[in-house]
Amino acid sequence: xxxxxxxxxxxxxxxxxxxxxxxxxxxxxxxxxxxxxxxxxxxxxxxxxxxxxxxxxxxxxxxxxxxxxxxxxxxxxxxxxxxxxx
Numbered sequence: 001x002x003x004x005x006x007x008x009x010x011x012x013x014x015x016x017x018x019x020x021x022x023x024x025x026x027x028x029x030x031x032x033x034x035x036x037x038x039x040x041x042x043x044x045x046x047x048x049x050x051x052x053x054x055x056x057x058x059x060x061x062x063x064x065x066x067x068x069x070x071x072x073x074x075x076x077x078x079x080x081x082x083x084x085x086x
Contacts, residue, residue, distance in 0.1 A: 003052045010045035013038035 016038045024031045053059050 003049055003056075006045045006049035006052060008076060009040050013042040013045075 017035050020038075022029055024034075026074055050059075
């Protein structure tokens with residue numbers, strides 16, 4: 001039930017943004033703040049719906065990265081030539 005309500009409440013502010021774009025009267029500061037507030041409200045409810053879906057198992061969490069295979073053994077150290085000068 002909460003999932004459906006969250007999705008509905010996430011879509012209603014988007015309708016408000018569309019209404020403001022069509023009948024809002026241009027790009028005023030008031031309209032820009034209204035759009036910002038409506039986007040924030042929509043994002044919060046969409047995040048709530050996403051977390052609800054993930055908690056119920058509809059969306060799988062990413063699996064942890066598997067450890068890399070063991071690297072090959074390092075080569076034996078190479079003996080350095082020494083010159084007779086000190």
